[in-house]
Amino acid sequence: MLENSLVMVAIILIINVVYVSFFTIRMILTLKGQRYFAAVISMFEVLIYVVGLGLVLENLNEIQNLIAYAVGYGIGVIVGMKLEEKLALGYITVNVITTEEAKDLPNALRKEGFGVTHWMANGREGDRLAMQILTPRKYELRLYQTIKELDPKAFIISYEPKTIYGGFWVKSVRKGKLGNE
Missing domain, CATH: 3.30.70.120 (Alpha-Beta Plaits)
Known part of the structure; x- marks a missing residue:
């Protein structure tokens, strides 16, 4: 399944959107003093990050994977900000x-x-x-x-x-x- 480059690009993109969204929420929780909740989110965040980065590094010669990683990061920032707006903490x-x-x-x-x-x-x-x-x-x-x-x-x-x-x-x-x- 991972041999298919389109599937790989989609997986990397989704993983990075989720990772950066978690990162954004964790940072906001940390700034708001919600340290324990932020710590729990950070465990999932780092797990997702390692898996996504591992996929990119294993296939570093595939430029589309790097592009998917970068695009997923950008989309993740937007998604994280939208989630934070919906949560409206503080x-x-x-x-x-x-x-x-x-x-x-x-x-x-x-x-x-x-x-x-x-x-x-x-x-x-x-x-x-x-x-x-x-x-x-x-x-x-x-x-x-x-x-x-x-x-x-x-x-x-x-x-x-x-x-x-x-x-x-x-x-x-x-x-x-x-x-x-």
Whole structure:
């Protein structure tokens, strides 16, 4: 079966897509502090890597195998990134600055289940309402959509916090109680 060059190319391609996808997920889990889960994934990752690289090295004179290895690597990066988007691990913090005080944005966002801290701030063009919102990444797009519906001109910046400690809201989110679920 491995004598057929098209089958060999397909196997190498698939192996590398799977390997690089695992690599991407493992790196993200490591960065998010999920060390034990990352360690388990790394065992499968290295096993797949050794098998794929072994196939290429055994048939180094076949240029199509090298090309399949490289193409599989590139596709694996994309697949890994898509998987990470679907998993949406961790939290994001979103800072919102708006001039729309009358719409009571903080309470509207709280009704949607988001944790909001707000205060009045001064900008170059006058008073502004500033908000800091913490949410699981899986709700990120829903948060942006809600903000844009309430204030299309809102200034939004988001980032991933490295450490979260304390607060009543984090406890309820970790128990799976966000929004209208």
